[in-house]
Amino acid sequence: MTAGEGPLLPCNRLIMDELPSFYLMSLGCPKNLVDSEGMATLLRRAGYGSATDPERADFLIVNTCGFIESARVESRAVLSELTRNKEPEQRIIAAGCYSQRYPGRLAESIPGLDGLIGTRRWMDIVDLVEQVEARRDRRPASGPVTHVSHTESYGRDPAGIVRGAIQGATAYLKLADGCSRSCAFCAIPIIKGPTVSRPPATVLADARTLDELGVQEIILIAQDTTNYGRDLGMGYGLTELLADLVRAVPQVPWIRLMYGYPSPTGLSDRLAETMADHRQILPYVDLPLQHAHPEVLRRMRRPANMDRVRRGIARLREAMPEIAIRTTFVVGFPGETEKEFRTLLQFVKEIRFDRLGAFTYSHEEGTAATALGDDVPRQVKEDRRERLFAAQQPISLEKNRALVGKVLNVLIEGEGEGVSVGRSYRDAPEVDGLVLVETELPIGQIVPVRITTALEYDLIGVRS
Numbered sequence: 369m370t371a372g373e374g375p376l377l378p379c380n381r382l383i384m385d386e387l388p389s390f391y392l393m394s395l396g397c398p399k400n401l402v403d404s405e406g407m408a409t410l411l412r413r414a415g416y417g418s419a420t421d422p423e424r425a426d427f428l429i430v431n432t433c434g435f436i437e438s439a440r441v442e443s444r445a446v447l448s449e450l451t452r453n454k455e456p457e458q459r460i461i462a463a464g465c466y467s468q469r470y471p472g473r474l475a476e477s478i479p480g481l482d483g484l485i486g487t488r489r490w491m492d493i494v495d496l497v498e499q500v501e502a503r504r505d506r507r508p509a510s511g512p513v514t515h516v517s518h519t520e521s522y523g524r525d526p527a528g529i530v531r532g533a534i535q536g537a538t539a540y541l542k543l544a545d546g547c548s549r550s551c552a553f554c555a556i557p558i559i560k561g562p563t564v565s566r567p568p569a570t571v572l573a574d575a576r577t578l579d580e581l582g583v584q585e586i587i588l589i590a591q592d593t594t595n596y597g598r599d600l601g602m603g604y605g606l607t608e609l610l611a612d613l614v615r616a617v618p619q620v621p622w623i624r625l626m627y628g629y630p631s632p633t634g635l636s637d638r639l640a641e642t643m644a645d646h647r648q649i650l651p652y653v654d655l656p657l658q659h660a661h662p663e664v665l666r667r668m669r670r671p672a673n674m675d676r677v678r679r680g681i682a683r684l685r686e687a688m689p690e691i692a693i694r695t696t697f698v699v700g701f702p703g704e705t706e707k708e709f710r711t712l713l714q715f716v717k718e719i720r721f722d723r724l725g726a727f728t729y730s731h732e733e734g735t736a737a738t739a740l741g742d743d744v745p746r747q748v749k750e751d752r753r754e755r756l757f758a759a760q761q762p763i764s765l766e767k768n769r770a771l772v773g774k775v776l777n778v779l780i781e782g783e784g785e786g787v788s789v790g791r792s793y794r795d796a797p798e799v800d801g802l803v804l805v806e807t808e809l810p811i812g813q814i815v816p817v818r819i820t821t822a823l824e825y826d827l828i829g830v831r832s
């Protein structure tokens with residue numbers, strides 16, 4: 369996915385030789401995508417043209433993901449391929465989480481790399497590109513690369529940069545960077561540092577800009593959206609922001625909340641009431657719980673009071689009976705016994721989540737969990753993940769069957785050969801299901817669809 373495209377027309381250096389150009393590829397999560405858009409905007413503002421084809425750009429920038437090993441493997445593969453295929457005069461830069469976490473290792477494994485910039489310093493991309501350009505003739509054939517220092521925490525957002533990324537009719541809007549939790553398995557706080565919330569006024573201003581650009585859905589993202597604002601010390605948090613947002617952008621029909629945290633303050637009555645009070649806020653929440661056995665949760669250094677979690681979920685369902693709740697779990701965490709896993713399995717059957725994701729545990733260097741020993745065999749982890757999915761499948765199908773005959777609003781995202789495909793309020797992009805509609809409908813519009821058929825994860829319907 370390239371973030372080089374945007375409101376400005378892409379420039380092609382073959383036809384505009386005097387204007388250096390960049391090609392930017394964004395890997396990983398929507399939070400990275402927002403940073404990619406920020407870098408692209410800064411470069412365009414500084415006079416660089418954005419190219420949609422790597423062969424036609426002076427600078428190749430990859431916004432890497434370094435969250436887990438499989439993401440690092442993908443980042444290295446992309447960088448290696450671009451380095452192999454590039455012309456000698458083209459310059460290549462690695463940005464993002466991988467560059468932040470392992471700059472030395474990345475420079476070693478990609479010998480042709482010209483520059484590195486960590487995720488906390490995305491706003492310095494123009495400086496880095498200029499530095500790389502300045503030493504164009506002096507850089508030896510292999511290293512050292514130009515590296516923007518990355519140890520400081522996030523700086524202020526540069527003026528006039530919208531911290532959002534538009535994908536079709538949907539925009540991701542970033543509320544904060546970093547994470548102040550201390551989950552034992554997670555490297556994000558090491559990579560990104562503590563939570564730095566964006567001031568409410570700038571979040572609201574960005575939402576208005578996205579509204580003016582015609583988006584139909586704003587997805588609020590952060591490592592932990594429910595912790596929004598605490599570091600600002602203003603007594604202003606997520607619920608206040610949600611209430612202000614619906615006033616700021618009354619025409620945006622869908623506002624979706626991702627990545628909550630199941631603490632008493634995160635999963636609060638107030639959140640349930642605020643969501644229920646405002647029709648624009650979709651009755652949908654992504655609440656990664658990671659596990660359900662109190663001992664495993666204690667080892668994970670996460671909230672372990674499952675009765676409180678149950679009450680929180682019940683409150684959400686009381687306030688919004690139609691709410692779709694998504695969660696994710698980690699299986700095979702150090703010391704996870706069969707009995708502990710069965711507690712998780714039972715919990716999944718009891719709560720009947722609408723959407724469920726599951727990951728197998730692996731050690732991440734520098735995290736607290738590495739002291740525990742990765743003692744669950746790989747095959748056992750895989751089996752447990754499959755058992756979790758097998759438990760969820762009939763629940764998902766039953767929930768989908770209950771929707772047959774009902775009308776859901778669907779945001780159309782693609783069409784062709786007599787069908788359209790979109791998402792309802794129950795589906796976040798990329799991670800949840802789809803609704804197939806047996807008609808070609810205009811992309812980017814929300815249309816009512818009568819559900820006719822339920823599949824395990826997806827739905828089929830006709831225009832109502």
Ligand code: SF4
Pocket residue numbers: 547548549550551554555556557591592629
């Ligand atoms: S809340 Fe999420 S991002 Fe933060 S440490 Fe825990 S798992 Fe990592």
